[in-house]
Structures are given as C-alpha cells and as structure tokens.
Amino acid sequence: MHIVQTMRHNSRHFEPSALDSVGIVGAGPGGLATGILLASHGVPTTIYEADSKPGGRCQTVQDQGFKFDRGPTFFLMPEVLDEILALTGETAQSVGNLTELDPMYRLDIGWAGKVERIDAVRDLSQMKARLNEIFPGDGDAFLEFCRLNEKKLSAFEPVLRNSFDSPFDAFRPDFVKGGLRLDPFRSLKTVNASYFSHPVSQIAVGFQSKYLGMSAAECPSLFSILPLIEYGFGVWHPKGGCGQLMQSLANLFVRLGGTIRLDSSVSGLLVEGTKCNGVVLQDQSEHRHDHVVVNADAAWAINNLMPSHIRGAWGRRRTKKAKYSCSTAMLYLGVDGEVDLPHHTIRVAEEYEQNLRDISRDNGRSGVVSEDPSFYVCNPSVTDDSMAPDGCSSLYILIPTPNQKSGLDWSAELPALRQKVLGTLATEYGIDLSDRIRVECVETPQTWAQSNIEFGATFSLSHTLDQMAFRRPNHRWPGVDGLWMVGGGTHPGSGLPVIFLGAKSTAESILKSSGIENQLPASKPVAQLATFSTGAPSTKEVTHV
Structure with a gap:
C-alpha cells in the first residue's frame, strides 16, 4: 500500500x-x-x-x-x-x-465515394464558408444552429449545476422553465436534419454524441450543445x-x-x-x-x-x-518518426450509419465489429514533445465497439480489427506503420470490464x-x-x-x-463563460489564447 x-x-x-x-x-x-x-x-x-x-x-x-x-x-x-x-x-x-488547438480537430467524412475533409476551427465565419461549400445554405444554418444552442446551454444550467435527489427536484421552477427549451423528446439526429440538408454537415455537428458513447439517433437532442461547447470554449491539450x-x-x-x-x-x-x-x-x-x-x-x-x-x-x-454506452478498442502505438496527421483526426467511414447499428444493436447484446470501422486518431506529438522520445511519435487509436453485453471474444476479434485500421491508415492516409511500431499497448471491452467498468462500457x-x-x-x-x-x-x-x-x-x-460555510465564489452561468461569436447581439467575440 x-x-x-x-x-x-x-x-x-x-x-x-x-x-x-x-x-x-x-x-x-x-x-x-x-x-x-x-x-x-x-x-x-x-x-x-x-x-x-x-x-x-x-x-x-x-x-x-x-x-x-x-x-x-x-x-x-x-x-x-x-x-x-x-x-x-x-x-x-x-x-x-x-x-488551445487550432484546428480543434480534423473530420474526414466518407460520402458518395469520396472524402469530405473539414478542419474544425472556432472562427465561425470559416465554418460557415466550409459548410456552404458542402451544401449551399448549410453554413448559414450552422450560425442559426449555434444561436439555438447558446440558448439551450443557458437552459441547461439548472441541470448541470444542481443535484437531483428526488423526482420532485424536476419540478423546480428553473428546471421546468429551462426544460421547455431543451427539446428533449426528439433525437439529436432528427434535430440536426431539420437544420442541415447534407448528411456530411449533419455528421459534422452530430458525431459528438460519441463523446457519450451513443449514436445521434439514440441521443436526446438536448446534447446538440456539445458542438457549441467546442466552438465556444475551444479544444485544449494539457x-x-x-x-x-x-x-x-x-x-x-x-x-x-x-x-x-x-x-x-x-x-x-x-x-x-x-x-x-x-x-x-x-x-x-x-x-x-x-x-x-x-x-x-x-x-x-x-x-x-x-x-x-x-x-x-x-x-x-x-x-x-439498464442501457449502457458502447465500448472501445484502443491501440496505443509508439512509432519511429513523425506522423503526418494533425493532433486529432476523426475518420468517419462511408458506412457510418451501419457502424452505429453494428455497435448498438440491442444495447450491445447483438453487437458486431464493422467491416469498415470508423475510428479516431490522436497524434499529440505534433503539439507536445513530452509525449514521445526524440524522433518518435505516440499514436492513440480509438475504435468504437459493442460493449461486453455482446459477449465477443476480443482475443479473437482484436487482431483482425487492428489490421483493418492500420490498413486504412496506409491506403487512405499513406501512413504505413508496419515497420515503425516500437511499442504497442491495447485495451479492449474485456480489459475495460476487468478494470471494474460494468460491461466494459467506457462511457x-x-x-x-x-x-x-x-x-x-x-x-x-x-x-x-x-x-x-x-x-x-x-x-x-x-x-x-x-x-x-x-x-x-x-x-x-x-x-x-x-454546517460548513461554502467559501466558493458565486459561479457564472456556463453559457456566459463561452467566448465565441454567432452573430447574435448578445454574444462575445471570438478570443484565442
């Protein structure tokens, strides 16, 4: 001890x-x-x-x-x-x-036989222009989407800052008033589709549901605030x-x-x-x-x-x-040399909707590994030289998977999944790691479950x-x-x-x-802490550190 x-x-x-x-x-x-x-x-x-x-x-x-x-x-x-x-x-x-990272992350979204690349930045005018390139009008809808979610984040304040110790807490006046603005009974996918015409634009403001281990189709629409948090507060690397x-x-x-x-x-x-x-x-x-x-x-x-x-x-x-989030298979790779990727890259497969269905079938019980999985790569060495020895890079690869309700044997599943992901990096990104890997560590839904995480549901x-x-x-x-x-x-x-x-x-x-006096200073409303511009009169200008 x-x-x-x-x-x-x-x-x-x-x-x-x-x-x-x-x-x-x-x-x-x-x-x-x-x-x-x-x-x-x-x-x-x-x-x-x-x-x-x-x-x-x-x-x-x-x-x-x-x-x-x-x-x-x-x-x-x-x-x-x-x-x-x-x-x-x-x-x-x-x-x-x-x-603070700029861009916050790169999105490579497969669609109709090609890849739409979006480097997400906090400059909303740039995001408007990029989304209008994908589909005319989607960029203008993005600004309106941000304005909506600025109000929604304000309405979410009583939920974020208060305990709910009984059902009666849900009837507090501030919660009832805010709850009416949260639009909780529709899915995130449904709300996004009402704003954006092109599926790529919808994914660009909907993939954040994976931060909760959910698909946009099953995620309540109140979580449309997630992209607003990124654009309003930035994405940071410690x-x-x-x-x-x-x-x-x-x-x-x-x-x-x-x-x-x-x-x-x-x-x-x-x-x-x-x-x-x-x-x-x-x-x-x-x-x-x-x-x-x-x-x-x-x-x-x-x-x-x-x-x-x-x-x-x-x-x-x-x-x-109970319903559980998905799980993840993780590859932690220490490799020789630099890797030509930004700090964060989200690779969205063309069959993304099928990916989501594969993962979440029957809350994971019938989940399978996708033929062409979507995945996320973190390449922190481009920002932080403390993450790897000189002349090397640390790569973190996350592949969403079914949780352990599926009963999948990951000693059998992981080798093939690893090859699919490394093969995609080689063919789509020109990054061949086959002779460069010096260190490799892994996590699977089984090892997450062995770490006292119920059903290995990482979220x-x-x-x-x-x-x-x-x-x-x-x-x-x-x-x-x-x-x-x-x-x-x-x-x-x-x-x-x-x-x-x-x-x-x-x-x-x-x-x-x-009976101990709370000495913490009064908190500002969360929405007022954001620093972004949506074009609405009440918002602040974008600031960067």
Whole structure:
C-alpha cells in the first residue's frame, strides 16, 4: 500500500473542520475534484485508489518513454476547472499548462465515394464558408444552429449545476422553465436534419454524441450543445496529456493536506443501519469516515460495493437491464518518426450509419465489429514533445465497439480489427506503420470490464432520457446518510467538465449538510463563460489564447 500525504503549505488559513473526515473511493476526475473542494475547505479527506497511480480512466499509459492518455485525450471548458480550483491559488492553466488547438480537430467524412475533409476551427465565419461549400445554405444554418444552442446551454444550467435527489427536484421552477427549451423528446439526429440538408454537415455537428458513447439517433437532442461547447470554449491539450493533468490535480490535493492511499482497493462499504460510516479494504481493514463518496463506475459500485439492502431502486436487476454506452478498442502505438496527421483526426467511414447499428444493436447484446470501422486518431506529438522520445511519435487509436453485453471474444476479434485500421491508415492516409511500431499497448471491452467498468462500457450508463436527472444514480444516495456518488455514471453525466460540475454539486451538498460555510465564489452561468461569436447581439467575440 502506497500512501501519499504531505502537510498543507499554501497560505490560506483553515478553521478546524466540523467533520472528522471524508473518504473517497477512487482517484478519477470526480474523486479528485471532490477531494480538492473538500480539502480547500479544511475537511480532512482520504482518497482510496485501487491502482498504483491516480486518474482512473484518465490516467497515463507509459512504456519505454512513450506516453499515452488511457481515455480522454482533450480538455474542454477549462473555466469549469477554474471553479473547482477557486480556493487553491491555482487555475486550470497553472495546473494543466494548456494549449488551445487550432484546428480543434480534423473530420474526414466518407460520402458518395469520396472524402469530405473539414478542419474544425472556432472562427465561425470559416465554418460557415466550409459548410456552404458542402451544401449551399448549410453554413448559414450552422450560425442559426449555434444561436439555438447558446440558448439551450443557458437552459441547461439548472441541470448541470444542481443535484437531483428526488423526482420532485424536476419540478423546480428553473428546471421546468429551462426544460421547455431543451427539446428533449426528439433525437439529436432528427434535430440536426431539420437544420442541415447534407448528411456530411449533419455528421459534422452530430458525431459528438460519441463523446457519450451513443449514436445521434439514440441521443436526446438536448446534447446538440456539445458542438457549441467546442466552438465556444475551444479544444485544449494539457502538457503531458489528460493523465498528467490528473496527476497534477492529485499533487494539488495532497498539498492541500489530503491523503491518497494508492494500491488500496475498496471491497465494500461500512454501513450500520441507515448510516455509511466508512469503507472496507480488500485486506479487511475498516476505515471510518463521516461521509463516503464513491467515484468508482456507478453500476459496478452498486453491484459490488453496496450491501444489497441499500441498493434501493438501483438493484442488480435494474443495473443489468439498464442501457449502457458502447465500448472501445484502443491501440496505443509508439512509432519511429513523425506522423503526418494533425493532433486529432476523426475518420468517419462511408458506412457510418451501419457502424452505429453494428455497435448498438440491442444495447450491445447483438453487437458486431464493422467491416469498415470508423475510428479516431490522436497524434499529440505534433503539439507536445513530452509525449514521445526524440524522433518518435505516440499514436492513440480509438475504435468504437459493442460493449461486453455482446459477449465477443476480443482475443479473437482484436487482431483482425487492428489490421483493418492500420490498413486504412496506409491506403487512405499513406501512413504505413508496419515497420515503425516500437511499442504497442491495447485495451479492449474485456480489459475495460476487468478494470471494474460494468460491461466494459467506457462511457458508463447511456444518457437516454430515461436515465438522466433523477433517473440517474443520485449524488446523495437515497435512504443512507453519509453516502454519496460522483463520476460519469451519475448525474449530470460523463465528460470531464460535466463530471467536475457533478463533483462540485456533491461537495457543496456535503459542506451544507455538515454546517460548513461554502467559501466558493458565486459561479457564472456556463453559457456566459463561452467566448465565441454567432452573430447574435448578445454574444462575445471570438478570443484565442
């Protein structure tokens, strides 16, 4: 067991805490953000992490000098992380050493026997011109689409910033008023088709549903805000990758007086009556806390950490029947030489709709591997020379796949899938890696599942309308005092900035329930943090760092 702990050495004065301690299960983004918020209020906090390093799905994979992000490869909405760090003397820029990417990413979309290439930039006039080239009028529709989603992001504010601990929370006036603007009962695909005439334009503002592990056809239209977040906040690369950002947050948490116990797998919760009083580690040692925050994969934690009598509506039957995101097969390749690709490339196969059907059939149960898969390549070495040894490049390749409800044997499936993807890189991009690979690491749906991710669903529970707000696992676990949950499987959902917002709501609720004054400054509405121009009178001009 590796325990990381130091004394506080920042200049803020901490009053004695009204809480003896808080325990957090998991040093993923949600656990780290919650820990920082509590520690910055002087609350003694311990994080228990099963792995030998922090980050969870966001940790760094390292081999022979090559570094790869295990999961997320880009950072959105640094302003939200600024809120988490408000009392620490740090900012997202100071802990992450962030670089804004321009273009944000490249889209290569197969259509009618050719490839439409879109280099997505924050300059909306350039995007208007490019989409009008694809189909006259689609560029003008893009500006109107942005204006719509600026309003929608404002309406989404009560959902993003509040916990939903009961169905009655959905009837708060601010939620009801905002909910009417979110258009939740149509699919993202349907709404996009009402704005854009050409399928390529629709994909360009709809592929972001894959950030949630969903297709545009099954994703509620309220998530049309996702492309707006990119254009309004930019796409950023933390120096050393998102895994290094998580390590920096862990270091900050320790500097604030927190404790991280690495290699400390939690096997259960210590529940006495209707009160959660701590955690039990695999060595059967008990560690008592006033509150426990669970940052493990939500569905897995419910089934494996919670005693059956406290699972409530989220029992084993419900978690089994629940809808889950897709999974991913990952190739982490350390290669000789430079690679002629931008930082982010999304290759969309001509049979993209078939890809989506292959992946999501019967919520993955009948899923198969596509003949011509779409995939995403991250080439961080073009931006960050710390990711690979001199003269080399680190390549991250993500292929969306069915989750483990499919029962596919990935020891048999991965070799053929790998060859398809590397073959496409050679034939479509002229990048032949056959004699250049020095290091190769992989993840499959099976290995994700072995990492305590239910069904290997890398984006956790699906974000369908019947699994959102109060119908998603709550921050405050019902019927049990002192038990809380954070992370992508809980409200408000997955994605780093959204997980951070959920952690903030949870930490603020813990402080309030314990009678501790919340010292965080008032938050600005999320939509007002964006810096973009849609042509609407109320918006700000585009700014670039």
